[in-house]
């Protein structure tokens with residue numbers, strides 16, 4: 493009976509997956525579904541090798557992987573057993589998958605455990621200069637021995653704001669004074685604070701379609717009306733933008749114009765200037781959210797929209813989470829005084845200043861020469877990972893526009909694929925990605941998925957994408 497079941501499972505997967513992965517999947521899926529419970533004895537290596545018609549070493553390798561992931565445990569001379577914690581977590585995960593599909597919570601998806609992680613648009617921690625970081629942390633305590641006894645100034649550390657204002661001038665030609673820079677606890681906080689004072693219920697916000705899903709959630713929370721405008725590889729249809737600005741009088745247009753999340757598209761320089769002109773004409777504030785600016789592969793991207801700002805309608809947010817450290821929670825917001833005034837008030841009610849220690853660590857690390865060489869290496873490592881992912885996908889009929897920077901591939905799977913079902917089956921088999929509809933305020937984009945190449949290593953990308961493709965073919 494079990495043999496028959498396995499034979500039906502042995503479809504196209506068998507051809508494209510490593511044998512031990514097939515065995516791993518077989519065991520893992522049954523644990524996740526609750527068919528095998530905590531402390532249940534699992535089939536012996538010999539038994540499973542016979543049932544699945546594979547070598548015993550193959551089964552041993554699959555069990556080792558499950559053991560490393562603490563999904564199973566071994567008892568001397570008695571064999572393999574289902575881990576209790578894991579069993580509970582697995583069934584919770586399974587419920588979570590269902591709930592997250594229904595609730596559209598991106599954060600839930602990103603927390604789902606998966607051996608092949610393509611849902612997290614964050615840098616593999618192994619690519620961060622962790623050893624160097626500890627040196628800088630020590631230096632900060634030497635320089636500022638009483639740092640833990642001090643609050644940060646509300647708007648951010650003076651030294652850091654001054655250094656960043658100069659840096660933005662040197663690198664992007666932005667004329668911005670230190671008084672026009674605020675340090676926030678990540679870009680997400682900046683978006684939240686800006687909407688706090690700018691948006692009242694039923695105000696209209698223009699957003700790109702697709703867009704960063706957390707921003708959509710923040711805007712919804714403020715009860716804003718969300719109006720989407722499509723973003724293409726070549727930018728926006730500016731006539732359409734103008735039409736929407738005239739028709740809906742939005743207070744805000746939230747954009748991520750450089751190596752956009754999730755598509756990787758970049759708005760050309762000419763359109764940046766035209767967009768600022770439109771925003772000024774229709775009194776619409778533009779938020780240029782720019783966390784991927786320094787993650788380019790060949791060429792530096794165009795300058796931020798703040799360069800073209802003449803009337804104070806542009807707010808520039810530069811997060812450093814994506815290539816320095818997500819955990820430090822450091823972002824800089826550049827804006828003119830009329831906005832800064834409101835921002836300071838919102839910040840004082842929110843956290844009264846970003847932790848000073850984090851700001852000083854960031855300051856000393858970011859402006860070191862080591863950081864520059866780290867960034868060079870990081871760009872190379874990420875472009876190699878992107879190319880590996882693209883190589884595997886090039887054997888399919890899936891479509892994407894190769895990004896020139898950033899962390900993601902935005903991929904169209906052939907219709908009529910049910911992305912929700914592909915997602916569920918993939919998670920069950922330890923492969924994660926983000927279904928495209930999570931990035932859309934209107935829940936279209938049914939045949940797109942976001943695959944991040946930044947978190948998994950090269951080997952995992954190769955194996956995991958092959959596995960995803962085979963899961964797709966198994967439908």
Ligand SMILES: Cc1ncc(COP(=O)(O)O)c(C=O)c1O
Nearest residue numbers: 678679680704748753781811813
């Ligand atoms: C477009 C965009 N903005 C902001 C953020 C959040 O940045 P932070 O970690 O600085 O809050 C992300 C993270 O994925 C993002 O993709």
